Amino acid sequence: MFLRTIFTSLIILLTANFAYAGGKLSVYHWFEYMPQELLDKFESETGIDVTMDTYDSNESLLAALKAGKLGSYDVAVPGDYMVEILAGEGMLDTIGDSELKNKGNIEPQWIEASFDPGRKHSIPYQWGSTSFSVNRDVYKGNINTTDIIFNPPDELKGKINVLDSQGEVMALGSLHLGIPQCSTDRDQLKALDSLLQSAKTHWASFGSDIAKDVLVSGDVAVGMIWNGFSSKAREEGANVEYSYPDQGYVVWMDNVVLLKDAPNRQNALIFMDFLLEPENAAAVTNYAQYNAGVKGVTKFLEPALATMPENNPREGAGPGAFVAVCDQETQEVYDQMWTRLRS
Amino acid sequence: MAAGAGSGRTMSSTFLPVRFWLLMPSWLIIGFFLALPVLLMLVYSFLTKEFRGGVIWEPTLAAYDQFLFDRGLFGDDPPQIEWKYISIFLRSIFQATGATILCLIIGFPTAFFIATRNENTKVIWLFLVTVPYWVNLLIRTVSMKFLIRDSGPLNELLITIGAIETPLKLINTNFAVQLGLFYSYLPFMVLPIYAALERYNFTFSEAASDLYAPKWTILRQILIPIIKPGIIAGCILVFVPSLGAFLAPDLLGGAKTFMIGSLIEDQFKGNAGNWPFGAASSMILLSLVMIVLIYYARAQSKEQV
Amino acid sequence: MEKAFNVKQYNGFYFITCLCLFILYAPLLIVMIYSFNDSLSITRWGGMSLRWYYEVFYGLESEKFKLAAWNSLIIALMAATIATIVATAASIGMVRGGHFKGKSASFGLISLPIMVPEIVTAVATLIFFSAISFKLGVLSILVAHIVFCIPFAYLPISARLQGIEASYEEAAQDLYANRWKTFWHVLMPIMGPGIISGFLLGFIISLDDFIITNFVKGAGVETLPTAIFGAVKQGIKPNIMALSTLLLLFSVFLVTLSYFIGRKGNNLKTNK
Numbered sequence: 001m002f003l004r005t006i007f008t009s010l011i012i013l014l015t016a017n018f019a020y021a022g023g024k025l026s027v028y029h030w031f032e033y034m035p036q037e038l039l040d041k042f043e044s045e046t047g048i049d050v051t052m053d054t055y056d057s058n059e060s061l062l063a064a065l066k067a068g069k070l071g072s073y074d075v076a077v078p079g080d081y082m083v084e085i086l087a088g089e090g091m092l093d094t095i096g097d098s099e100l101k102n103k104g105n106i107e108p109q110w111i112e113a114s115f116d117p118g119r120k121h122s123i124p125y126q127w128g129s130t131s132f133s134v135n136r137d138v139y140k141g142n143i144n145t146t147d148i149i150f151n152p153p154d155e156l157k158g159k160i161n162v163l164d165s166q167g168e169v170m171a172l173g174s175l176h177l178g179i180p181q182c183s184t185d186r187d188q189l190k191a192l193d194s195l196l197q198s199a200k201t202h203w204a205s206f207g208s209d210i211a212k213d214v215l216v217s218g219d220v221a222v223g224m225i226w227n228g229f230s231s232k233a234r235e236e237g238a239n240v241e242y243s244y245p246d247q248g249y250v251v252w253m254d255n256v257v258l259l260k261d262a263p264n265r266q267n268a269l270i271f272m273d274f275l276l277e278p279e280n281a282a283a284v285t286n287y288a289q290y291n292a293g294v295k296g297v298t299k300f301l302e303p304a305l306a307t308m309p310e311n312n313p314r315e316g317a318g319p320g321a322f323v324a325v326c327d328q329e330t331q332e333v334y335d336q337m338w339t340r341l342r343s
Numbered sequence: 344m345a346a347g348a349g350s351g352r353t354m355s356s357t358f359l360p361v362r363f364w365l366l367m368p369s370w371l372i373i374g375f376f377l378a379l380p381v382l383l384m385l386v387y388s389f390l391t392k393e394f395r396g397g398v399i400w401e402p403t404l405a406a407y408d409q410f411l412f413d414r415g416l417f418g419d420d421p422p423q424i425e426w427k428y429i430s431i432f433l434r435s436i437f438q439a440t441g442a443t444i445l446c447l448i449i450g451f452p453t454a455f456f457i458a459t460r461n462e463n464t465k466v467i468w469l470f471l472v473t474v475p476y477w478v479n480l481l482i483r484t485v486s487m488k489f490l491i492r493d494s495g496p497l498n499e500l501l502i503t504i505g506a507i508e509t510p511l512k513l514i515n516t517n518f519a520v521q522l523g524l525f526y527s528y529l530p531f532m533v534l535p536i537y538a539a540l541e542r543y544n545f546t547f548s549e550a551a552s553d554l555y556a557p558k559w560t561i562l563r564q565i566l567i568p569i570i571k572p573g574i575i576a577g578c579i580l581v582f583v584p585s586l587g588a589f590l591a592p593d594l595l596g597g598a599k600t601f602m603i604g605s606l607i608e609d610q611f612k613g614n615a616g617n618w619p620f621g622a623a624s625s626m627i628l629l630s631l632v633m634i635v636l637i638y639y640a641r642a643q644s645k646e647q648v
Numbered sequence: 649m650e651k652a653f654n655v656k657q658y659n660g661f662y663f664i665t666c667l668c669l670f671i672l673y674a675p676l677l678i679v680m681i682y683s684f685n686d687s688l689s690i691t692r693w694g695g696m697s698l699r700w701y702y703e704v705f706y707g708l709e710s711e712k713f714k715l716a717a718w719n720s721l722i723i724a725l726m727a728a729t730i731a732t733i734v735a736t737a738a739s740i741g742m743v744r745g746g747h748f749k750g751k752s753a754s755f756g757l758i759s760l761p762i763m764v765p766e767i768v769t770a771v772a773t774l775i776f777f778s779a780i781s782f783k784l785g786v787l788s789i790l791v792a793h794i795v796f797c798i799p800f801a802y803l804p805i806s807a808r809l810q811g812i813e814a815s816y817e818e819a820a821q822d823l824y825a826n827r828w829k830t831f832w833h834v835l836m837p838i839m840g841p842g843i844i845s846g847f848l849l850g851f852i853i854s855l856d857d858f859i860i861t862n863f864v865k866g867a868g869v870e871t872l873p874t875a876i877f878g879a880v881k882q883g884i885k886p887n888i889m890a891l892s893t894l895l896l897l898f899s900v901f902l903v904t905l906s907y908f909i910g911r912k913g914n915n916l917k918t919n920k
Contacts, residue, residue, distance in 0.1 A: 062616070072867035217493075335614075359745060369757075376795045480858065486679045549655055
């Protein structure tokens with residue numbers, strides 16, 4: 001009896017391991033970014049079985065792909081600069097000209113994206129911004145400055161969570177100092193390093209996946225966060241206000257990319273087409289509360305999204321900037337800084 | 344086992360000829376899937392780091408150099424001793440020591456109390472102490488996090504009964520990590536001490552008390568020296584896993600102050616992506632653990648002689 | 649003879665024992681209690697309810713957790729079984745093998761998985777699999793689990809075997825039983841309790857593992873601990889508490905089982 005159970009389990013296990021040749025799709029995605037209902041809809045429309053794993057930063061996506069995960073996933077959802085890096089590492093497959101029938105649904109401004117000109121490897125998923133949110137029960141002063149994160153007032157010291165995301169922290173730090181990203185100027189790099197080192201003493205924790213929860217639970221009063229995630233925190237009961245600082249903020253676009261050696265390449269393309277349908281792109285936007293880069297979504301969107309404060313930069317806010325991709329020399333200095341910061 | 348040799352032999356000719364065949368599967372599995380990977384890691388720690396993760400097959404001491412020397416942000420300053428990683432190791436040792444001491448303070452009296460119960464109640468107490476260990480470590484750590492967070496049940500209770508006015512700041516502190524480690528490994532302290540106390544002959548204590556030795560002196564000068572091997576075993580069983588722990592620092596310490604476990608993890612999974620450095624840190628951790636274990640084995644074999 | 653005090657009694661030790669149990673159980677009890685909380689917010693109490701248990705079984709995420717639970721169970725069952733077989737053979741080889749060159753090295757190798765810190769094992773296994781292009785999936789988790797289950801199964805089995813005299817086997821041999829029959833009909837029944845507790849130990853250890861699994865798991869494969877970890881990072885939700893409570897009760901059931909089996913074994917030994 002016992003042996004038979006084990007034998008049966010073995011068969012199930014082996015078939016589970018090799019059955020992906022059929023109607024499967026393996027997605028590597030950000031956490032809390034894809035409504036389950038939409039996945040269910042995709043599965044019932046196409047009969048393709050979706051499995052999804054999640055990551056919590058562009059850099060950890062890269063690390064996982066480097067450490068042997070390439071070839072197990074069909075699609076991933078890197079941010080703008082990471083699309084460029086992955087393409088440079090040869091980790092992305094090319095989408096043929098006629099392979100996506102809904103490619104025309106992409107908003108024109110996002111077709112010629114600087115990180116993927118002509119959209120050879122990717123399609124838009126969502127775009128939004130990164131800055132920080134402040135609990136207004138704790139702090140009533142001016143929050144329109146990046147000082148809140150990098151040089152906080154006494155009330156907020158030790159109550160700050162920062163995203164565990166190298167690209168965005170470095171970019172926001174550069175904006176705070178008013179220096180260009182990926183600066184090669186040694187004095188500017190040193191200034192950035194010492195800014196981060198001194199700011200760190202006021203930070204309580206690092207974490208991206210915890211970013212919403214720490215604000216809702218009151219563990220921290222300030223959290224570096226993405227705009228849609230902040231509005232979800234507000235909906236869950238935290239009295240937080242999202243800031244569009246004078247110094248500027250980070251803008252990003254996440255993109256669905258076709259990974260190299262995708263085991264189910266055809267299904268990946270079907271999935272991309274599915275996500276380019278206005279109704280489906282709108283479903284993601286309604287869930288994640290960012291913006292779709294797809295034409296014709298407006299009529300499917302919840303009206304409240306258009307007016308919510310997180311999505312509308314205030315008058316006089318600084319400019320939004322994409323995270324820049326540094327050359328190897330500067331990136332190695334950035335890595336060094338990040339390691340010093342994190343450990 | 345020497346005592347058993349006279350009464351009943353554990354050696355027989357039945358399985359003697361096939362002993363190597365019997366041992367072969369375990370040697371092969373552990374040798375191929377653990378010893379070999381660890382050796383590979385040793386090799387990786389001497390290789391050159393590839394930009395954006397991975398290794399280049401060129402031997403170098405760069406990883407160990409990075410561990411020990413600070414060459415500034417740009418790598419061309421004169422080398423100075425790098426305290427960053429040494430202090431991560433020292434911090435890990437500090438946290439693990441804190442957890443060990445906590446375990447000892449709570450674990451010794453508990454083991455003593457249990458060992459002095461009668462046979463029937465003894466098993467029940469022992470059972471009660473070990474049950475939580477079998478509950479998933481992750482769940483235990485998460486439960487602890489939930490309990491001690493700023494607006495968690497503990498703070499709410501203390502505020503309601505008026506013991507404190509503002510919430511105790513427990514989460515994201517060193518103490519929280521120590522508490523989590525203590526919570527994770529307490530049974531490892533209780534059980535060996537209990538086992539040693541089981542073998543302890545309480546007539547020693549009685550004899551001393553007949554000679555009017557004060558109670559705490561008996562404990563300090565007679566009982567503790569005799570059961571010392573049990574105490575040391577308990578300390579090692581708590582200290583060693585605490586040193587490389589990952590969950591407690593990550594969930595309870597806010598992942599801001601690294602311990603060795605998080606440092607290594609970050610080199611392979613996180614933002615840092617420096618494989619040789621991660622491998623070198625692993626090797627240093629492994630050597631540290633091996634030193635403790637070898638020291639312990641030496642001390643024990645001396646004890647037996 | 650009147651003594652001034654009892655050497656087995658120290659003031660405060662009882663208190664510390666109670667404190668110890670309190671610290672051990674308080675977090676678990678709190679989570680259990682809050683898993684019955686009707687409120688959406690985890691910190692406010694909204695009355696008794698089983699809704700989160702319903703959520704675990706029928707909610708949106710139930711599919712994911714069911715699959716993870718299934719993976720966990722299968723992996724634990726197989727890893728523990730294989731490890732137990734390997735460890736039983738190794739125990740006989742070590743305990744009944746007499747003295748041979750490299751015996752302590754052999755013992756060192758078998759207990760290596762316990763001595764190497766988990767994080768080191770995890771990372772080493774990952775880069776090894778990646779270096780030999782071993783595809784990460786269920787199988788990679790299983791292999792890693794078998795490795796660290798072996799010493800945990802080995803310890804109780806070899807301890808049991810050490811308490812069994814060799815004369816049983818010799819008697820069987822005198823009656824012309826071959827080696828396999830001697831093992832199967834004579835040694836195995838006496839070793840039974842040790843083998844079962846070795847199996848259960850391996851089973852629980854495998855079920856419990858997070859760090860190593862998290863490193864070597866393949867695309868789309870989750871076990872319960874990794875699924876729970878992913879979920880709690882974004883906040884401790886009531887359905888996670890319900891799930892934890894279920895898992896907790898399951899662990900308690902297993903340990904109770906192994907305790908009673910172990911006790912039965914001990915009774916056999918003393919009644920002999």
